[in-house]
Amino acid sequence: MRDIIEKNEGKLTVLRFIGFCLMAIGVVSLMICSFETKNPVANIIAISFFITMLGFSLAFPSLLEGNEGLSTMRIVVFMMTNVICMLMLKIGWGNEIDSLKDIGIDQYWVGIIAFTFGAKATQSFFESRMAVFKEPEKVGIAALEFTSADIARLAILQNKEYLMAKYLNIITISDAVSNSVDPVTHVIAIYLKDDNSSDIPSVLEVRMPDNTIKIIGTEIIKGTGKAKIQYSQLRSEIARDDNAEYAGSICCAVESKLGNNTFRGIVTSAHIYSEGIYNDKYNGMLNLSEQTPIILNGVPAGKWYYKIMDFNQDFAVAKLNDDQSEDLDYMKFNNQFYKVTDKDVKTKKMNVTMLSKGNKTKEAFIIDYNIGFPVYYDNGPFYKKKLILIGDSNDREKANPISDDGDSGSCIYHTKSKKLIGMLLGKNEKFSLVLPLEDTLDIFNLKTV
Secondary structure (H helix, E strand, C coil), X not given: CHHHHHCCCCCCCHHHHHHHHHHHHHHHHHHHHCCCCCXXXXXXXXXXHHHHHHHHHXXXXXXXXXXXXXXXXXXXXXXXXXXXXXXXXXXXXXCCCCCHHHHCCCHHHHHHHHHHHHHHHHHHHHHHHHCCCCCCCCCHHHHCCCCHHHHHHHHHHHHHHHHHHHCCCEEEEEEEECCCCCCCCEEEEEEECCCCCCCCCCEEEEECCCCCEXXXXXXXXXXXXXXXXXXXXXXXXXXXXXXXXXXXXCCEEEEECCCCCCEEEEEECHHHHCCCCCCCCCXXXXXXXXXXXXXXXXXXXXXXXXXXXXXXXXXXXXXXXCCCCCCCCCCCCCCCECCCCHHHECCCCCCEEEEECCCEEEEEEEEXXXXXEEXXXXXXXEEEEEEEEEECCCCCCCCCCCCCCCCCCCEEEECCCCCEEEEEEEECCCCEEEEECHHHHHHCCCXXX
């Protein structure tokens, strides 16, 4: 009884409340009638007992539950026991009834008791035989379902520092899509600056939150080399007024209509403004003294206005003079952007296009995205995040960059949808490097035209 009462029965439901009320009514009735010995009282005693036990079953429903919820056998045994107890109470309180035989039960009444306990034994036997072992339910993070991409990210968190400390020729490590046929399958892409891949493991172990171990394969890309910036949309090139030789490409035209800052401008790489030097000073709207003139195709056209150079971006906006007309050949994007996902990596056909100065239009594959590594400026290497890698092959090992010196700031867009992806930053020995633009343009309330 104590075990049943102490068992977690949950909240006080309507049925449990009714059960407690029936128990109270039955107990009070038993107490009042316990001092009477007349036949009508014997009937009341038996009924009061039944009401009390019915209330008990409602108040504590686990009494009638087996391994798989409510048990029919438990209910039968419970009711049979109650009937026998009611008969015994009726005999004990009645004056005219002396034995079970007086109420129509012969000498074989003991068989009823045997049947009851036999039924209970049968119930226990079958419940134990049919019970199925259930593993403990997982709770918290261990209960989560992990995709191949999730496992790859865990592998990087657990192994990246060790790998880069042991193998000094590793440039970066990425949770990369394995192939275009099954984009949900990931590997750990390990990019090397040289061709020495000896002893680098072909698989990595990943310890999951439930302490199980999973295995994920590695893909080693040799001979990546150093990533460098490249000093143009189609015919146009942009440069500082005082250094026309240091020219870059134009990514897109933008406009702003926020308060008094309404203007038209063009987007390019910030290192065109800084002439190849990494400089994270004056990020944001430039001071008047820093808003130096620009030239487009050798002709004065405006001045530098915004600049961001940090681990996320290499971005500058030149504000055009009011009388400066836009190049009619500029690709129009109408503030439409394309966000790269796993399904865009290593596709069967080239899926991005680059527009650069000198009427260059080149197509490429997306090789990887959202990775980071050092990019060399004239004053040294500086880490860049969220890079998109593109190349002339969907095989990371066989790919080559599609950009040349002078292509910094080039427009990179999704070939099929004609939506803007980002802006070319530079290249290494295998890939051209692209930085996404949407978030940066949004910060400055700039819209592409």
